[in-house]
Amino acid sequence: MLIEKEIRKLARSSYWQNLYRASKEIGTIHIFDNVSNLSGLQTLFLHWLSIYNSLYTDLVQREWKYLDEEVINNDCRCDAFLSWRNEYRIQELEKQKREEKVNKLNLKDKSNVTTYDVNLT
Amino acid sequence: MDNAKTLNESIETLSNNNFNTSIIIDNKLCFELDNKFYRVKMPNQSEQSFAEHKRNIIQLEYLKQEGCITKTQLIEDLKNKNIIDFNKQEKIRENLIQELKQLRFFLATKGSREIFKIEEYTTKINEIENLLKKMAIEMAIHLNPCLESRIEKFYIEYITFLCTEYQENNEWKRIWNTFEDFNKDNSSLCNRATSNMTWLMLNRG
Secondary structure (H helix, E strand, O other): OHHHHHHHHHHHOHHHHHHHHHHHHOOOOOOOOOOOOOOHHHHHHHHHHHHHHHHHHHHHOOOOOOOOHHHHHOHHHHHHHHHHHHHHHHHHHHHHHHHHHHHHOOEOOOOOOOHHHEOOO | OHHHHHHHHHHHHHHHHHHHHOOOOOOEEEEEEOOEEEEEEOOOHHHHHHHHHHHHHHHHHHHHOOOOOOHHHHHHHHHHOOOOOHHHHHHHHHHHHHHHHHHHHHHHOOOOOOHHHHHHHHHHHHHHHHHHHHHHHHHHHHHOOOHHHHHHHHHHHHHHHHHEEEEEOOEEEEOOOOHHHHHHOOOHHHHHHHHHHHHHHHHHO
């Protein structure tokens, strides 16, 4: 879709990224001429603004080994990275939940857990 | 000389950017046809309610018509007549999406220096994405005669009739006075306006 390609190109540009950041900090700065009744294209643009904002934040913080500016500028690689990052985060969350469950149990030795170690009293 | 070239390039870039920005700067979409400027705009609350009211009326009218068929009935019919099996298509689609997910995983874990691998996975991803697009279009074409698609088509056309304007003496004026005028209009303007409205609204219908 050519129009979505255009929208993504605009959304990752420094001008719109700066405006987006400023509008989040200063309420009086508006991104669009209209403040309500957003078009579908504008909603899509906002979605990509926020996605690219998170990617640039991750890039600055060097959060991911495989994320660089080339990834951000290439739609196909960017989609792949977003899908992989999403999957990774879900797995991390599940891992965290499992660990929290184990920590909530009153265990003798947490490093070597079997059902016999659970103190049920 | 070099400066002039740079300046020209900058102006060109700026004007390109301006043009691109016009698709999101407000809730309107301008287009040019036969050297005239037109625009489609997002419907306001009253226009939207009016179009929704008309949509409800047309739904009742369609239901009374002979041969009116719902989406579920049409899917069943197409399957029984061996034209297209939507369940099978859905399974193929799911498999393709799974494959796409896997390829995206491989691509995501490649560093920018691995040019050949990146190219290989990108090509495969593009192929699958094109296949998915083709499937979606084919499915939509087959579903065209169903009640739901007809109602959706009517709604977008009605909104297009209400919200397409042309410029005259720096003023924007509505093109068609009645929906009948819109339906009678055989020029390419109707199609252009409808497709622009579809884009403008995307899934906000």
